[in-house]
Amino acid sequence: MKPSVVTIEPNGHFCSDCAVRASAVCSSLDAAELREFEHLGRRVHFASGETVFSEEDITTSFYNVIEGVMRLYKLLPDGRRQIVGFALPGDFLGMNLSGRHNFSADAIGAVTVCQFAKAPFGRFIESRPQLLRRINELAIRELSHARDHMVLLGRRSADEKVATFLLGWRQRLLALGGSLDTVPLPMSRQDIADYLGLTIETVSRTFTKLERHGAIEILHGGISLRDPARVEALAAA
Amino acid sequence: MKPSVVTIEPNGHFCSDCAVRASAVCSSLDAAELREFEHLGRRVHFASGETVFSEEDITTSFYNVIEGVMRLYKLLPDGRRQIVGFALPGDFLGMNLSGRHNFSADAIGAVTVCQFAKAPFGRFIESRPQLLRRINELAIRELSHARDHMVLLGRRSADEKVATFLLGWRQRLLALGGSLDTVPLPMSRQDIADYLGLTIETVSRTFTKLERHGAIEILHGGISLRDPARVEALAAA
DNA sequence: CGCGACCTTGACGACGTTCAAATCCCGTGG
DNA sequence: CCACGGGATTTGAACGTCGTCAAGGTCGCG
Structure with a gap:
């Protein structure tokens, strides 16, 4: 939300060193293709709270999240917000049919993305069906x-929503190599509420209730799963 | 739900005559490819209420809806149901990464699909990137x-949900060549409720309220939009 | 005609929201 | 080092929307 202080690294980065090399769209490219691909993207940094793109903006770029967390959301005209997802390293953003983004995205904490101009990226794909297949896989995963x-x-009830969210978020972090039962929550309570279709008060109350029951412990910027089985029972998978 | 009475037309159908030729996945194929493609799919009929595939079933086929309406839904262990979408002619079903369907699909009224065995379809795609691109487009549209x-x-509130649903459903039917202000609703009130995250009673009450206010007229198997502007205002786009 | 599925309507209550205030936390500056 | 300020979070109390439970109505079909 503060004035944009975007840093662009002119070059000096290599796909082969990239932290998300194995999980992102680029996992479908071989070494030779990767060298060519390298010239298409530039790393861009965003500070906490900055908007990467907004709903209805004309799509000029695609983005590959390298580091950090983003919230993806849609707004109703009266200001109600629904967060449609959180993006983590490896996620690919910006695909659409209309030529405009269909949601907004901003940084939660510092974020690094690999940005691709739409046209050259589109041209690069033309001759690489395996890259297209990879993009399709990611879209299908998102759809699921x-x-x-x-x-x-x-x-689902409020309790189920919160419990399901905590387990799902932990699962995603685990897949990225996170720790076991201390779960960092970089997003605010308001973000969680807007993701779960609740109010901030309900989220807060539910956290407190879970803590009172010994299921979790509330920490600064996260929670600790004290009784995973109990949380799973609440999530009623 | 009744014992399966599936009819399979052995052959004698041609893609070139197909009602969804222009809008479905196959729109990406030229005449020569289409003749080859023709051998991959077979038309299958389902009676009202029959299940085409179930969540967690191993995916053996993909489906192209030719005619009719299907409900796509997921169930919670305790029986709560969420309808994640209604499929109409031109929709393509069955893509997934896990090898299992991630939702169930059944016919609302009589349905005709074009069914493709997974393996040969996958092989056919290999050499047709434009078909893959088309599938990707459909996935991105679904995601949106x-x-x-x-x-x-x-x-959204219950009123907004119902109003938004009516307008969106009408829009989809219009795109398929439907009429202007009489909107057929082949699905039950329960289906609508499970689609909107409401109960059947709330849906029924909301319909009645809209009718009392002169916004719609409730017909058998559908509604008539008496005052589209009022409904749009309620939908609070 | 009568059964059964679907839909509507009413009374009531619960879950989650709203509104309001207190508390916590951290960065800033005295 | 500590006081101050502002944002985020927690807590409380009252309210309202929507769900629950129950009854009655409508329609199609055997």
Whole structure:
């Protein structure tokens, strides 16, 4: 939200060193392709709270998250917000059919992305069906998550929502090499509420309730899973 | 739900005559490819209420909806249901990464699909990047709808949900060549409720309220939009 | 005609929201 | 080192929307 202080590294970075090399779209490219691909993207840094792109903006770039966490959200005209997902390293953002982004994205904490101009990226894909296949895989994975989240939003109670969120978030961090039972929550309570279709008060109360029951411990910027089994029972998978 | 009475047309159908030729995945194929493609799919009919595939089933086929309406849904262990979408002619179903379907699909009224065995379809795609691109387009379109629906489920009131649903459903039918202000609703009230994250009673009450206010007229198997502007205002786009 | 599925309507209550205030936490500056 | 200030979070109390439970109505079909 503060005035944009975007840093662009002119070059001096290499895909082969990239932290998300194995999990991102680029995992579909071989060494030779990667060298060519390297020239298409530039690393860009965003400070906490900065907006990377907004809903309805014309799409000029695609983004590969390298580091940090982003919130992806849509706003109703009256200001109500729904967070449609959190992006983590390896996630690929910006695909759409309309030529405009269909959600907004901003940085939660410091974020590094690999930014690709739309046209050259599109041209590069033309001749690399395996890259297209990889992008398609990521889209299908997102779609599956989106459907799971619809179930959560439409059919689960507040307790279930929060418990399911904590387990799912932990699972994603584990897949990226996180720790076992201390779960960092870089997003605010308001973000969590807007993700789960609740109010900030309900989220706060539910956290407190879970803590009172010995299921979790509330820490600064996260929680500790004291009784994973109990949380799983609440999530009622 | 009744014992399966699936009819398979052995052959005698041609893609070139297909009603969804222009809008479905196959729109990406030229005449020569289409003749080859023709041998991969077979038309299958399902009666009202029959299940085409179930969540967690191993994926053996993909499906192209030719005619009719299907509900796509997920169930929680205790029986709560969330409908994640309604499929109409031109929709392509069955893509997933896990090798298992991640939702169930059944026919609402009589349905005709074009069914493709997974393996040969996969092989056919290998050498047709434009078909892959088309599939990717459909996935991205679905993703965009899914995000819109998350906003509806998480952040809209019952009135807004119902009004938004009516307008969106009408829009989809219009795109398929439907009529202007009489909107057929082949799905039950329960289906609508499970799609909107409401109960059947709330849906029914909201319909009645809209009718009392002169916004719609409730018909058998559908509604008539008496005052589209009023409904749009309620939807609070 | 009568059964059953689907839909509507009403009364009531619960879960989550709203509104309000207190508390915590951390960075800043005296 | 500690006081201050502002944002985020927690807590409390009252309220309202929507869910629950129950009854009644409508329609199609055997």
